[in-house]
Amino acid sequence: MKRLAYLILPLALMACGKTPEPTPLASPEPAPPAADAPTAAPAASVDASASLGAHHWQLQQATTAAGQRIDALFVREDAPITLDFSDGRLGISNTCNRMSGAYALEGAVLRVSRLAATMMACADATLMALDQEVGKRLEGNSGFVLEQGAEPTLKLTAANGDVLTFKGQATAETRFGGPGERMFLEVAAETKACSHPLIPNKQCLQVREIKYDDAGIKQDSGEWQNFYDEIEGYTHERGVRNVLRVNRYERKPVPADASSNAYVLDMVVETENMAK
Structure with a gap:
């Protein structure tokens, strides 16, 4: 069963004020400011x-x-x-x-x-x-x-x-010093054993990146790959496949024994229970 999450994103309107005309030097009385002049x-x-x-x-x-x-x-x-x-x-x-x-x-x-x-x-x-x-x-x-x-x-x-x-x-933007790169990751229902120099018997998420064309049509996702990093805010549930919208940030400086990138969950776009 699939569940799709839709986010309502209303548009924000911005208003512009008029700049008041400068007061002539010869005027005996200062001209009043424009009523709709913007104020700091x-x-x-x-x-x-x-x-x-x-x-x-x-x-x-x-x-x-x-x-x-x-x-x-x-x-x-x-x-x-x-x-x-x-x-x-x-x-x-x-x-x-x-x-x-x-x-x-x-x-x-x-x-x-x-x-x-x-x-x-x-x-x-x-x-x-x-x-x-x-x-x-x-x-x-x-x-x-x-x-x-x-x-x-x-x-x-x-x-x-x-x-x-x-x-x-x-926020992640505050911690990492700027906006991240938006990407979509499909996470397989099951993890797989993977080699890691510091973590014995590590289980890696199986992940492939999803790309969309200008019309929003999903493109070929490619092959599944071991994902050695963590996705902040995401907890994997065995037997459940997810499509995630994440932001990828560059770590500066890169901590010892850590990836140069940090991944932060933005939202779960799609969920499917693969258990039979």
Whole structure:
């Protein structure tokens, strides 16, 4: 059985302002600035936006205005709700469906538009309800407090007084100093023994790269090969074939006894249970 994951990617519109005409030197009174002249964002907001985009934000604590823990937001203890901010868009993962919406940071207020979501049903009723629980606390205006540091903390206070605290983890782009190379890897259902100088009895993933033409048609994938590296964020399940979208980063400097490349899972595109 195959499961395909589709991500809704709304377009972000950008507005341009008009530049005001310079005031003539002979004018006795300064000319008023144009009403729609763009203004520079405060330095604090710029720094906060940069920090938001440089981290994945995992939910650590959620309490009501009365201080009670909000259990409905911790359905998946091993996979906490995670926020990602990029180019004016907020992405929410580890819910039933992946959710997204536009956001704006205005001083001490985070404004989030109506959230869109993929249309995937979840067998677990509490997980299915998680989307609504998250949406009703993040949509609209929330109080915003960002504490910078080695392990930054983001605190959001919803309109009803609920307080959500997130811990920041550096993104792969932040850790590796730039964007990675996007690629698709097909991972076979079974691993195979492979020779490794440092790991006796190592089992390697069987992987082949998938390429697509300009029309999105899959090309010949080639031969299966031993994959000696790890794919960060991916756990292989025996008997299950996957197609992964990953980002490949170049390590600089290259650690001792490590590959020059690092692979980070972006999403699982296709899954098929090969067990009979």
